[in-house]
Amino acid sequence: MTAAPQDSLFPPVPESADAVLHGLDPEQREVALALTGPVCVLAGAGTGKTRALTHRIAYGVRTGRYKPGTVLAVTFTQRAAGEMRGRLRELGAHGVQARTFHSAALRQLQFFWPKVVQAEPPRLVERKIQLVVQAAEACGLRLDRAELREVTGDIEWAKATQTVPDDFAEAAAAAGRTTSREALETARVYAQYEALKRASGRIDFEDVLLLTIAILQDREDIAQQVRSQYRHFTVDEYQDVSPLQQRLLDLWLGERDDVCVVGDASQTIYSFTGATPEHLLGFPARHPGATVVRLVRDYRSTPQIVHLANNLLSHATGPAARQRLELVAQRPPGPVPESTEYADEVAEAEDVAHRIRALVAEGVPAAHIAVLFRTNGQSNLYEQALGDAGVPYRLRGAEAFFDRPEIRSALSAVRAAAHSGANDTALDLDAPLPAQLRRVLVSHRLWTAQPPAGSGAVRERWESLAALVRLAEELARARPGAALTDLAAELADRQANQHAPTVDGVTLASLHAAKGLEWDAVFLVGLAEGMLPITYAQTEEQVEEERRLFYVGITRARSRLHLSWSLSRTPGGWGGRKPSRFLDALRTPGSARPASDAPRLRTGRAPATNGERHTPDRGAGERPVPRRRAPARCRVCGRTLTEAGEMKLMRCETCPSDMDEGVYQRLRDWRGERAQDLGQPDFCLFTDKTLVAIAEAVPETEAELSRIPGVGARKFRRFGSEVLAICAGQECAPGAKAD
Incomplete structure (x- = not known):
């Protein structure tokens, strides 16, 4: 039996309590039927833990065992809480509280503070x-x-x-x-x-928990009032609970044990915030007789990816490793995960961008692709490379969807149109909902049917509004006859819950930010020693957490997985980097499975560039040895260059420039006008440093221009003739070259 994903954002509400159980696998069904605690669910990546949790709560509500207002489900992010509320609503379990630890505590603190202190909350x-x-x-x-x-x-x-x-x-x-x-x-x-x-007279988020704990400890009457309201508790991502959060949960429960916890010790990656898997691992000992259910059927990833993830954990050590879950793939086979070595980080980013562009050309939506890295500082290269390749992207952890100016304007326009209804002569109320929304957005000059060229800020704004149009299409399919008032209500609910619709674009995210998400294709980049594991991971425990972080990254992929690393940080730099030690574990069979059954990575080298030669093929799993290239040196003083900006100029920042000021000014004027025509920020065409590099070199031929770092193949094809004309002193009307 397989637990298929939902086909629509708005599935029909199950007709009965028993219908809530339809489609669950045996272990998920066991969770849903375990309505009295204590319950411990050990749920591996992609095994449908949120599905099991929400169906358990909904089944309890629909059978009358739970009163909705007495259920409190807590998790760790607003997004996860919003998703849980949405799923419960779809299952007919209205009125259940699903919140983060902090939001639940803040709500209680704000309510009880005036009673305890006789003053406004800080x-x-x-x-x-x-x-x-x-x-x-x-x-x-x-x-x-x-x-x-x-x-x-x-x-x-x-x-x-x-x-x-x-x-x-x-x-x-x-x-x-x-x-x-x-x-x-x-x-x-x-x-x-x-x-x-x-x-x-202020408090921070940690104080919210501390003060709520203090009130519940000191005021038994208030503690009893909270316990009389909430009778049934569910805690998601329990492996990430801190001692402070566990103390708050204990006070909420009192002497009772009606709690269901869900987690996976192999996904503990937030120890730097105080999170510890000890509470999850020790739950059965603290609650003798607890119902323990293991979810190991992986519905997310192909067998090749699941085997790779299992193999990685088979080399793990420590308490979490002793209770690891061996995932069992449920999907049909897919492509073998690939790994590629690059000469430098720039080459890695450019090739990854080209691979992504090819996937998009094959029909894989950009929103179903992600580039994941260890630190946020690695994103810049991939932003530049994807921009050069003409692929839209979005940064995970950037400005929240509903906080974007264009979305705020769109929501105001939709509410106004929904309120005016038949009095709005610009609306055709007989038209389908998506058509009505498009007309509203167009009439307010917020959106156009055709996307703008390029991938800058203008394109990002367009993609955000396009996500609203897609949501309207989903709503219309689920509820024929839905009107703007229905859409306005749906958007208001999503805004309150921070449940944003999907925006088209490749996701760029750190491995920590990727937790809880999934994509069809995942590119794990920068997998070199010193980056994964990170340099400051020195103890065995710290290194093991880095291994778990890598495991989280691998298990985000549904169908395609590409692992990569580079030998040097900058082009021409010393190529002395080593691939992550975790990759060695993936190239050899793990102890948990016989060699004949163990997956192997398909390993390759990036195409040779700048005179680099390939060594002969050495067979699967063996890494060719690159030829070491001489380090890049300043063309003025001869110092070895290490910074990306200096590499672009081929000189030290402090060395004198031989830039042609006239060419530089003409390039800047051209860039400004061209960017305005395309509706993009100036830097999306060429950065200031690239213009300086061009004005210093004053290239005369296509070959000379194409060799300048920052130009790139796509920009060369699009703007090369215009730039060469400017360098030659010719007049060049912006846009003269066809886009």
């Missing part, structure tokens, strides 16, 4: 990092941007683990936590941060 700190800056300055410390982020993370970890400033240094050492500053310095900043916060 304000939340909007930007914690600004307060950390003030605290550091008060301690006589100047922190750079990276140190600020790390010290802020240290403070969040300390509060999540209930560590006070005086105990920070000792606790950090005991936890093996590496701090950017001396632990005692961080402790001083932490203490000053708390003092500044108290003096201004």
Whole structure:
């Protein structure tokens, strides 16, 4: 039996309680029928844990065993909570509370604070990092941007683990936590941060949990009031619970044990926030007689990808590894995962972009493709490469969908049109809902039927609005006769729950941000030692968390998986990097499976460039040895170049430029006019540094222009003749060359 994915965003509500159970596999059905706690669900990646959870709650509500208002389901992100609320609504379980730990605690704190303190609740700190800056300055410390982020993370970890400033240094050492500053310095900043916060009468998100815990501990009457309202608890992603969150859950429960927890210890990747899988691993011991269900049927990924993920974990060590779940693939076979070695990061990004463009040309929607990396700082190269390749993309973790100016304007326009109804002469109320929405957006000059050229900010705005049109199409298919009022209500609900529709575009995300998501094709990039595992992962426990992070990345892929790394950071740099040690585990059979059954990566090299030669084929799994190229040197002073900007100019930033100022100014004028014609930001054509490089080289031939870093094949084809004309001193009307 397979648990098929939903065919529509708006599936029909099951007619009866028993109908809620239809389509569940035996283990998912066992979860749904276990209506009294304690229940522990060990759910592997892609095994339908959210499906099992929501059907359990819905079955309890539809059978009358649960009153909707007495159920509290908690998870870790607003997106996950919104998705859970949406699924429960589709199953006919209205009124169930699905929230994050922080939002549930904040709601209770705001309600009970006036009763306890006889005053208004304190304000939340909007930007914690600004307060950390003030605290550091008060301690006589100047922190750079990276140190600020790390010290802020240290403070969040300390509060999540209930560590006070005086105990920070000792606790950090005991936890093996590496701090950017001396632990005692961080402790001083932490203490000053708390003092500044108290003096201004503000609290942060960690305080929300601490204060709610304090009220429930000190006021038994309030604790009983909360427990009388919420009788049934569900905790998703339980492997990510911190000691602070576990304490709050214990207070919510009191002496009861009607709780269902769901998690996978092999996906514990947030220990830096205080998360620990100990609560999940120790649940059966703390609750003797608990119902324990293991979900191992993987409906997400092909057998090739599932085998690769299992093989990776077969080499894991530690407590989480001893209780790992061996996934069993349910999908038909697919392509063998590939791995490719590149000479440098630029070549890696450009080739990945070309592979993605080929997938899109084959019919794979861009929204079903992702590029995942270890750190956010790796995204720039892929933004540039995808832009050069003409592929739309979106950054995971960037501005929230409903906070975008174009979406706010569209929602206002839809609400106004829905309110005016028949009084709006511009609307054809007999037209289908998608046509009505398009007319509203066009009449407000927000949208056009045809997408703009390129992939800059204008295209991103268009794609955001196109997502609303697709949502209207889905709603019309699910509810024939749906009107703008229905769409306005759906959008209002999604905005309240931060449940954004899918925006077309390749997703660029860190491995941490990719947790809980999935795509048809996934490109895991930058898989080199020092990046994965990250340099500061020194202890066995830290390295094992990096392995789990890699596992999370692999299990995001449904059909296609491409792994890659580069030998050098910059073109012409010393190619001394080594591929991640985790890749070695994937090239050899794992101990959990016989060699004949173990998957192997299809390993290859990127096409040779800049005179690089290939070595003869050595057979599957063997890595060819690249020829080392001489490092790039400044053409003025001869110093070895290491920065990407310097590599583009082929000189040090501080060395004198021999740029032709006239050519540079003409290029800037041309770029501005051309960008305006295309509706793109200037930098989407060429960055300032690329224009400087062109004006310094003043190329006369196509070959000379194409060799300048930052030009790229796509930009050369599109703008090459115009740029060469400008360099030759000829007049060039923007747009003279066909797009």
